[in-house]
Structure formats: C-alpha cells, structure tokens
Amino acid sequence: MGVTAVAYRIETSRLVLRCWEPDDAPLMKDAVDSSIDHLLPWMPWARYEPQSLDEKLQLAREFRGQFDLGEQYVYGIFEPDESRALGGCGLHPRGGDGSLEIGYWIRADATGRGYATESAAALTRVAFEVADVDRVEIRCAPANLASAAIPQKLGYALVESGEDLIFAIAKGDFPGSPSAATPLAAYDVVGAALVDGLG
Numbered sequence: 114m115g116v117t118a119v120a121y122r123i124e125t126s127r128l129v130l131r132c133w134e135p136d137d138a139p140l141m142k143d144a145v146d147s148s149i150d151h152l153l154p155w156m157p158w159a160r161y162e163p164q165s166l167d168e169k170l171q172l173a174r175e176f177r178g179q180f181d182l183g184e185q186y187v188y189g190i191f192e193p194d195e196s197r198a199l200g201g202c203g204l205h206p207r208g209g210d211g212s213l214e215i216g217y218w219i220r221a222d223a224t225g226r227g228y229a230t231e232s233a234a235a236l237t238r239v240a241f242e243v244a245d246v247d248r249v250e251i252r253c254a255p256a257n258l259a260s261a262a263i264p265q266k267l268g269y270a271l272v273e274s275g276e277d278l279i280f281a282i283a284k285g286d287f288p289g290s291p292s293a294a295t296p297l298a299a300y301d302v303v304g305a306a307l308v309d310g311l312g
Contacts, residue, residue: 116183116206116213116244116245116246118243118244118245118301118307119180119183119186119204119243119244119301120239120243120299120300120301120307120308121180121300121301121302122299122300122304123188123235123236123239123297123298123299123300124193124297124298124299124311125231125232125234125235125295125296125297125311126231126296126311127193127228127231128190128191128192128193128199128228128231128232128235129190129191129192129193129195130188130189130190130191130202130232130235130236131188131189131191131195132176132177132180132186132187132188132189133172133173133176133177133187133188133189133201134173134177135170135173135174135177137173137189137198138166138169138170138172138173139166139169140189140191140196140197140198141169141172141173141189141198141201142163142164142166142169143197143198144197144198144199144200144201144220145159145162145163145164145169145220146162146163147220147221147222148218148220148221148222149162149163150221151220151221151224152218152221154254154256154257155218155253155254155257155260156218181302184206185203185204185205185206186203186204186205187201187202187203188201188202188203188232188236189201190202190217190219190228190232198220199219199220199223199228200217200218200219200220200223200228200229200232201217201218202215202216202217202218202229202232202233202236203215203216203217203236204236204239204240204244207250208248208250211246211247211248212246212247212248212249212250213240213244213246213248213249213250214249214250214251214252215233215236215237215240215249215250215251216251216252217229217232217233217236217260217263224259229259229260229263230263230266230267231295233251233263233264233267233292234267234291234292234295235292235295235297236249237249237267237282237287237290237292237295238292238293238295238297238308239297239299239307239308241284241287241293242308243299243307243308246284247283247284248281248282248283248284249269249281249282250279250280250281251263251264251269251279251280251281252277252278252279252280253277253278254277254278255274255277255278261278261280264280264282265280266291267282267290267291267292268282268286268287268289268290268291268292269281269282270282270286296310296311297310297311298310298311
C-alpha cells in the first residue's frame, strides 16, 4: 500500500482524532445510538444498529487490531477532553497501492460545525505527510450534498460521477491545498511526535 508510518493520535485546533480503544465502547455507542436515523441514508453499517455495548466493545477491539496490523485506520473523533465522541473517520486502503480513502461521519447533534471538514483535512495531511501515499480519495453518494461539499472545500477534484461521487487529490496538488495548511499535531503508537504544527 505504500504506507510508511501511521498516526495513532491526531490533535487539531478543536478535535482529537485517535484510534478507538476498548474503553471507548460506551462513547462510541452513545454517538451511534443518538444518530441512527441521521446515519441510515448514508452509512450501510447503520442498518445493523443499535448494537449492544458488548458488540461495540468487540468492534473497538477489532478497529485497534486492524490499526496495529496496518489493515485500515479507523479513528474516533472526540472533543478535546475526550469525554464525548463526536463521530468517526478513517483512512482505508480501498483504492489500490499508494492510495488511501477517507471516510467520516458526525453524530446528529454535532453536525453543521465543520467537524467533518476539519477531520478530513487532518486525515488528508496525515495521509500525505505521515503515510506518504501518492493519492487520497473521498467517496460519497451523489445525494449526500453535505458530504460532497467537503472534498471540494479541501482542494479535491471530482474524478468520477456515477453510483458514487469520487473525489481525489494527488501528492503533487496537496502542498497548495487547504488541507496542507491545517494546524495539527500527530503522534505514533508510543506518543512520539510525527507532525507538530499546532502552535
């Protein structure tokens, strides 16, 4: 896949993005359970909700295992004090070698505040500067106008329009994009700084 490193924790000006941990199961469940109707039209996994707390605990463990194995990188989106989950996002190796795809969702009572855009911008920067990929994609349903607006704000180009809209940005176009200017700090699994651009 061409991923040379990965950030387990990302701090932006308003958010903490980090690998889900088993202790986060109650926060994950609260974020999802309060947002099922909001998520159902766009997130295929929402049709299997609500899940029990034990199921969420197992899911958090699976996400952590996938992170450690380099299979995919699923993050929780948290308030700065990490007392509340605002949603989830991820870097997924679905587009072939040297490419990562960004996904995101925000809980219903936290939409409209730019959290998905901030998260996607941070993941774009981490994908290029930490994971060292050549291309990043964002896909969404054509009817999901709010989601489709996000990659356009971040300098992605629409490369395919069909059952899904596919937006992409290449490594050469990243330095001049809004994502490149996103303040963030990123850390590896032991807390060593990978990117320090918050201050």
